Amino acid sequence: MRVLVSGASIAGPVLAYWLTRHGHEVTVVERSPVLRKTGGHAVDLFKPAMDISERMGVLPRIETLATGTTRLTYLREGTRKPLSADVTKLFAAASDRHVEVMRDDLSEIYHDATRKDVEYVFGDSITSIGDEVTFETGAPRRFDLVIGADGLHSNVRRLVFGEVAKTFVGAYLAVLSVPRDLGVPGEMIGHIGPGRTAAVYGARHLDDARAVFLFRSPELSYHHRDVARQKELLRQALRGLHPEVDSWLEHLDGDGAFYFDSITQLRTDTWSRGRVALVGDAAYCPGPAIGGSTSLAVLGAYVLAGELSAGGDHAAAFARYENEMRDLVHRSRAFALGVAKTLIPSTRLGVWGLTRGAQVLTSLPSWVVRPLAKLNSKGVRMHDSMRVRDYGRQGAGTPAP
Numbered sequence: 001m002r003v004l005v006s007g008a009s010i011a012g013p014v015l016a017y018w019l020t021r022h023g024h025e026v027t028v029v030e031r032s033p034v035l036r037k038t039g040g041h042a043v044d045l046f047k048p049a050m051d052i053s054e055r056m057g058v059l060p061r062i063e064t065l066a067t068g069t070t071r072l073t074y075l076r077e078g079t080r081k082p083l084s085a086d087v088t089k090l091f092a093a094a095s096d097r098h099v100e101v102m103r104d105d106l107s108e109i110y111h112d113a114t115r116k117d118v119e120y121v122f123g124d125s126i127t128s129i130g131d132e133v134t135f136e137t138g139a140p141r142r143f144d145l146v147i148g149a150d151g152l153h154s155n156v157r158r159l160v161f162g163e164v165a166k167t168f169v170g171a172y173l174a175v176l177s178v179p180r181d182l183g184v185p186g187e188m189i190g191h192i193g194p195g196r197t198a199a200v201y202g203a204r205h206l207d208d209a210r211a212v213f214l215f216r217s218p219e220l221s222y223h224h225r226d227v228a229r230q231k232e233l234l235r236q237a238l239r240g241l242h243p244e245v246d247s248w249l250e251h252l253d254g255d256g257a258f259y260f261d262s263i264t265q266l267r268t269d270t271w272s273r274g275r276v277a278l279v280g281d282a283a284y285c286p287g288p289a290i291g292g293s294t295s296l297a298v299l300g301a302y303v304l305a306g307e308l309s310a311g312g313d314h315a316a317a318f319a320r321y322e323n324e325m326r327d328l329v330h331r332s333r334a335f336a337l338g339v340a341k342t343l344i345p346s347t348r349l350g351v352w353g354l355t356r357g358a359q360v361l362t363s364l365p366s367w368v369v370r371p372l373a374k375l376n377s378k379g380v381r382m383h384d385s386m387r388v389r390d391y392g393r394q395g396a397g398t399p400a401p
């Protein structure tokens with residue numbers, strides 16, 4: 001089949017990889033003029049996404065570029081004594097196999113793994129989907145299927161599904177590139193107060209450091225491409241948390257990479273219509289930074305490609321893909337809402353509870369934390385609870401050996 005994929009971030013290239021492996025002809029159209037190596041925070045790959053990356057042969061490169069963050073050091077607003085936690089214990093409890101990697105690096109790795117076999121068209125966007133697909137700049141073309149892997153603000157979803165149900169989680173996420181010497185590789189250093197938090201971290205291989213900000217707010221009015229307004233909103237929300245945070249915010253005046261988005265959850269359970277389907281954040285974003293959306297995107301892309309290659313028509317394949325992903329998506333949504341409440345507490349007591357809880361948990365020996373977490377396959381362990389089927393050798397519906 002000839003398949004058009006919109007979006008070349010995470011879900012798009014992973015889907016393209018597996019579709020070409022199953023013998024399909026794939027074109028990926030990406031609105032950005034080049035691969036978006038600009039901005040973004042570290043993202044988490046949990047066991048199923050690690051296993052899929054291993055099958056793609058890219059895991060060693062991902063592990064080489066891991067951020068290597070092991071410690072979290074926080075100062076509560078209005079206090080002087082920093083608190084420290086060992087984050088490796090938290091991740092080891094959440095997943096048997098985990099890596100934290102910069103989104104930009106991960107996107108480039110998946111892109112590199114596909115560039116030989118996939119046609120990439122940068123700097124264009126779909127304008128209509130009918131018998132032919134039309135583009136902003138390119139000539140109209142025909143495809144058997146069109147897949148939207150174009151993120152939370154998906155263009156394909158807007159064109160085909162119109163408005164879909166969403167829940168604004170009541171918070172915003174921003175990431176800013178700051179000078180390298182502000183970050184300490186291996187450590188995330190931050191400040192937390194009621195309704196807002198900011199932290200900075202570096203990694204050995206990065207030539208900058210990243211400051212990440214989370215804040216609670218009623219829904220703000222801005223366009224998702226109006227960067228100047230987003231920067232102003234961020235300044236207003238975080239100013240005064242701590243003089244160090246104010247100094248990070250000064251870098252908003254530069255032209256360093258910047259990412260800003262509302263933490264919004266998509267609530268629709270239908271991810272296909274006719275010849276069109278959605279994957280990754282375009283379909284089931286549980287909320288940036290809170291629900292493991294990158295792992296969900298990798299897994300969803302793998303499952304969609306596998307089901308499309310397992311025989312039967314595309315309608316049956318889309319239905320199987322939706323069935324396969326639905327339970328995990330529902331659990332990710334519930335989990336993400338809980339994380340949002342915990343991660344950005346709105347009261348002083350909540351801030352105290354979060355920092356104290358993290359300290360206590362990470363001071364326990366791993367042999368206590370791990371078995372406790374393993375009892376919780378609906379919460380912190382939910383990603384590991386998903387099996388990665390082997391579509392290549394055994395077809396749909398057969399668990400991997």
Ligand SMILES: Cc1cc2nc3c(=O)[nH]c(=O)nc-3n(C[C@H](O)[C@H](O)[C@H](O)COP(=O)(O)OP(=O)(O)OC[C@H]3O[C@@H](n4cnc5c(N)ncnc54)[C@H](O)[C@@H]3O)c2cc1C
Pocket residue numbers: 006007008009010011012029030031032036038039040041042043103124125126149150151152153154155156175259279280281282288289290293294297
């Ligand atoms: C620059 C950037 C920075 C990010 N930073 C963070 C972060 O710090 N923390 C976090 O939790 N998540 C971040 N994300 C989101 C994170 O990558 C996703 O939640 C997750 O990895 C799922 O990936 P995805 O491929 O489904 O969607 P996304 O990663 O959102 O990718 C969507 C892709 O589609 C492209 N696109 C959008 N509109 C069109 C169009 N009309 N035509 C063609 N292509 C289009 C986008 O440019 C992008 O490449 C970021 C995304 C981007 C694009």
